[in-house]
Amino acid sequence: MPALIGEILSIPAVPTLSRPLSGWGRYPVEVCEQVRPERYRDLRPAAEQQIARGQGRSYGDAALGKRVILTERVNRLLAFDATSGVLRAEAGATLAEILDVIVPQGWFLPVTPGTRFASLGGCVAADVHGKNHHHDGAFSRHVLAIELILADGSRITCSATQNAALYWAAVGGMGLTGIIGEVSLQLIPVSSPYVQVRHHAAANLAETFALFNDAALDDKYSVAWIDCLASGDSLGRSVLMCGHHAPHDDLPAALRQPTKPGKARAIPFDLPALALNPFSVKLFNALYYRQQSGKTEPFFTHYSEYFYPLDSVAHWNRLYGKRGFVQYQCVIPDSGAFAAVTALLQALSQSRRPSFLAVLKRLGPQSPGLLSFPMAGYTLALDIPLRDDGVFALLKKLDEIVLHYGGRVYLAKDAVLTPQEFRVMYPRYAEWRAIKQDVDPALKFQSSLSRRLELDHA
Ligand SMILES: Cc1cc2nc3c(=O)[nH]c(=O)nc-3n(C[C@H](O)[C@H](O)[C@H](O)COP(=O)(O)OP(=O)(O)OC[C@H]3O[C@@H](n4cnc5c(N)ncnc54)[C@H](O)[C@@H]3O)c2cc1C
Structure with missing residues (x-):
């Protein structure tokens, strides 16, 4: 049904479904209400608790919660400059979808985890690292900007230079500061696959x-x-x-022909x-x-x-x-x-x-x-x-x-992990919590991980 008719009839444009869900490790398994927005403009927080999910390649309970927003359909590649290697894409795009486009044009991801089936949003939210971290740092170092959809529905651009405090809370923040909508990334040049x-x-x-x-x-x-x-x-x-x-x-010579995985x-x-x-x-x-x-x-x-x-x-x-x-x-x-x-x-x-x-x-x-x-x-x-x-x-x-x-x-x-162990391991948690309090005072973004680690407690 066209979204406009759905809206007039007050039928939600984003259908919901409750079914068991897990991370890649298949432990724990929880029944979560799931919604799957089809378009970028449908990607918005609801009144109740929720958490965004990319491709579910995190292993535990980070992408589980009462209400899970599946971002897999919000995956358009929006712009790619093959001269500068700057890519802008919706956060549901997977690394595999990106690699298929960029490698034939002489570019590669600056940092990649050990699976190409992770989404861009998941890579930012976990601030993933690759086999080159000792030289090139984590994913966040190469992100030029993200658009973050906050608990009040507003959309804000963040980067290492713009709204930087929020940026450094969102990268590695496991989806708890808001929904990452778009990502701009600086790629690296390569001359072969x-x-x-x-x-x-x-x-x-x-x-x-x-x-x-x-x-x-x-x-x-x-x-x-x-x-x-x-x-x-x-x-x-x-x-x-x-x-x-x-x-x-x-x-x-045998390897000089174009190839795909x-x-x-x-x-x-x-x-x-x-x-x-x-x-x-x-x-x-x-x-x-x-x-x-x-x-x-x-x-x-x-x-x-x-x-x-x-x-x-x-x-x-x-x-x-x-x-x-x-x-x-x-x-x-x-x-x-x-x-x-x-x-x-x-x-x-x-x-x-x-x-x-x-x-x-x-x-x-x-x-x-x-x-x-x-x-x-x-x-x-x-x-x-x-x-x-x-x-x-x-x-x-x-x-x-x-x-x-x-x-x-x-x-x-x-x-x-327990809340106590987490707090010792992540000594900058209090700084993160203060920013979370500012942008999400009603704790709309919660996951099973955040509840287990009591990240909603000061
Ligand atoms: C085989 C394999 C190898 C891996 N190797 C590595 C590795 O080398 N290095 C490494 O760092 N990690 C690695 N990982 C872990 C994986 O890269 C991360 O867990 C990544 O976050 C998965 O992305 P995803 O899209 O599947 O996210 P999900 O698992 O769906 O979600 C992970 C977290 O990101 C949040 N999130 C996802 N999308 C959004 C969004 N649009 N907005 C806000 N929050 C969002 C979720 O809320 C959740 O907290 C590996 C995983 C696998 C299965």
């Missing part, structure tokens, strides 16, 4: 840290895959994967919870380590394989069975990073809970984002299946280690 990659094997954690600290090996991007079932002398053995955008002229294969159903057990993961890890550590010579790979390896399997989160999983991601300041990561891997190894995926990245200095996650140090991310409730005791133990070493847990991945 390929990345030149080099792998370096490390026999244990000390070697892994030595590789990260070796200036001769440093590259624009770096990430280490950790075999977190290795223990004893091999604890923390890894493959460090470094890379940079390959210049077109360096490519072999391959189609994803899908996991069609939930795997039985026992499919990923210490035995199967240990076997996989041993094979993967042997295969990847053998790639000692530089090689070219498509950007989708280097940046988004998991995207090639649609619904890979079903691998963990019906109960889902948590991704535990923390950052530890440089000074205690080696000791903390050792303690975290030991705790995981002793728990006999296999982590199918464990990655370690180096992060650079913190941004002015009041709730932004990255700080100078090392970030460890672990996928932990939720086979039974015993996993929560393990997560508490990991939290204690992180707190002891002055680190913090990433809100975009979290499902279990």
